[in-house]
Amino acid sequence: MFKHRHTLPLLAAMALGAGLAVAQAAHAQETLTQRVQEEKTMHLPARGMSMAQVEKQYGAPLRKLSPRGGDSAHHPTINRWEYSNFIVYFEKSHVIHAVLNTPAGNNRDPGAVN
Structure with a gap:
């Protein structure tokens, strides 16, 4: 064979x-x-909440990471706020997603992501 x-x-x-x-x-x-x-x-920020609503309900984030995108209408500005247990992603000033900040994910150091 x-x-x-x-x-x-x-x-x-x-x-x-x-x-x-x-x-x-x-x-x-x-x-x-x-x-x-x-x-x-978990009680994470809901899609559509404004930055002001998130900050009022969850307090100030540990860090506000550098915005990404914003170079065209097809690439709106994405802001990321890091809390102790989760990260909130905003398109311009409204929540589009919130994810757990766990070792199982890739969110150990979101500030290092380009």
Whole structure:
């Protein structure tokens, strides 16, 4: 079946690598699903709230991160406010999304994101 003996170990290593990749993807999906469920149970700022409403209800953020975008009508300014447990994303001055600030996500240091 195989002309070279070294082909079999290579195929075994590739199969093992593929199996590990599938397991990692399944774990990532499980972690993401858990995070989404956790976000649903938390009282996070709602889509459409103004910056003033968020600050009145949740207090001042730990940091107001540098705005992104705003270079055209197709790329509106996105502001990010960091609180101890979550990050709020604003399009111009209204909430478009709020996410948990957890080690499971990629929000460990949102200020470092370009």
